[in-house]
Amino acid sequence: MNIFRFFGDMTHLFSVIVLLLKIYATKSCSGVSLKTQELYALVFVMRYLDLFTDFISLYNTIMKLVFISTTVAIVWCMRKHPLVRRTYDKDLDTFRHYILVTVSFVLALLFHDRFTIKEVFWAFSIYLEAVAILPQLVLLQRSGNVDNLTGQYVFFLGAYRGFYILNWIYRYFTESHYFRWIPWMAGLVQTALYADFFYYYFLSWKNNAKLQLPA
Template sequence: MMNIFRFSGDMTHLMSVLVLLLKIHTIKSCAGISLKTQELYALVFLARYLDIVTNFISLYNTIMKLIFLGSSFMIVWYIRRHRIVRRSYDKEHDTFRHLFLVLPCFILALLINERSAFKEIMWTFSLYLEAVAILPQLVLLQRTKNIDNLTGQYVFFLGAYRALYICNWIYRYFTEPHYVHWITWISGLVQTLLYADFFYYYFNSWKNNVKLQLPA
């Protein structure tokens, strides 16, 4: 069900994608962006939207699915294949072993899910994986000393999107009967908590008008 918190969360998520694409396409740079995180997000959306051609909910829902699917694979392509953009990729610092996150999330989805149907397991897997997909990006930001404004805004919008979705769940809990989704809630809470340290330093840099820098 759509409400102001969910719509704001969707728009904030969309803003994060637009900011990242603006940086990559306009400036022709992916400096400070983790390819590992982008690959995890591509896998998240691929697993989550398996029903895109079989389960029509609304035109809005379908458009948003297409945007997030298309943009995630486009970003990965830019970083891996674009002749100019890939030169700025910080491979030396983006060394988080992100594939080690995939298997535990998939096993957890097999063990803990709401229904043991294939699409439901893949949906649950996407929730678990999205909760930790930002880790390579946060580690990269801690290692690098060059956090530009667009990169900082990208991560901020990603964190704000999840925080707004928590507000959406709280709102729906009090306005819809029998609305309980523990897997979604716990995964979203874990994901939001991972941003807590970043938010602290982001707001401090904004308040003091200094360059954003995370402690190593």
């Protein structure tokens, strides 16, 4: 494992910790998209089916279990916790996320490494992860003001993808021109979706002001 992938894993993990901290400490999920969290839960379950068939390393197994369990816990809190669910911005979180699921699954059936259940579900998870942040970004734009913890959550989630792109570039030059076009293309799309958010995030940081996104 190279340093870029490690930092990518850590920023991804930290984004989840920040979100859990917001929900459990404040008993509020205001500004958080349940639909995005449900999409991520589906992403992790589909991608990590190899937990039942392949052992790569203890680190790898632990990280997979952590991402599945924490995301499911977030979804449960937003749906079932008596205090948290009352703060859910249901009227703002109206993105039709089932369209993202449908398109991602069709792409996985058409474009995959091998036509097996495991490989199709893996490709599906890659395509879906690329666009899973859309309901969250739309919710933030509709609400306008973004609280500090929610902003940090999205920032670290975007940083995770940035580090993974650096990881791919590093591996391309050090591992006999390593290249996997499905995650690379999906990763570039995912990073592009964060561009507008990062612009306003750094603008608010530079001006020491509250993060606001244009509606």
